[in-house]
Amino acid sequence: MAIKSKSYRKQIMARVRTKREKALVVVGKQAVGFVKPLVPVDTGNLRASIISEPGETGHITIGTNVHYAPHVEFGTVKMGAQPFLRPGILNNKQILATTFAKMMKGL
Template sequence: MSDVTTTVFQPDTGVRRITTGRLRGQDIEVVFKKDALHYLLLAIDGPTARYLIAKAVTVERVAKRLCPVDTGRLRASISYRLGIDMDGVYAVIGTDVHYAKYVEFGTRFMRAQPFLRPALEYIK
């Protein structure tokens, strides 16, 4: 088996072709279509985004279950949002309650009661 790799990019169509190796005398060709890759990896309604949403919902649910409750304000404020930047789709899970960091990490007067970090570890 001879290993040969050829890469051809056609800017006008956005198609990238990679031909590599031989399998029982036949060439193996992989074709990447720019629009399809964009939808797969970067679209806010694409499969990657749907996967991130499923994971974010799980982290949010577990964090709410682990969150200590006094008035319920902290638990109710835990949420997620989906965003997109130059690197692709991302999810942010957290809270905007100012004292959340003290609950999560503790202070010298109060022990930590982590809820976000263990929720993130849960999905790993």
């Protein structure tokens, strides 16, 4: 009696990647939602520039391309720090992790 087996590894990994990409987009948007209210507003340019980008290796980049963002986040010699990015993420990391876990269920 011969036993045959078939591997579904490629199909399963494709489903995992697709689901992970969707989950990263949702978590990224959620993270931006936590960060934006903490951004100090002068012109609104910094707040409007906060975005999330899912990476190819299963990570998310949350940030901005505004050149003065690090000066606001970390402060300068003449200006105190007004953190928004780190607190927005770190204070909500459990919520973000839970969202990701829920989205990955049901493979």
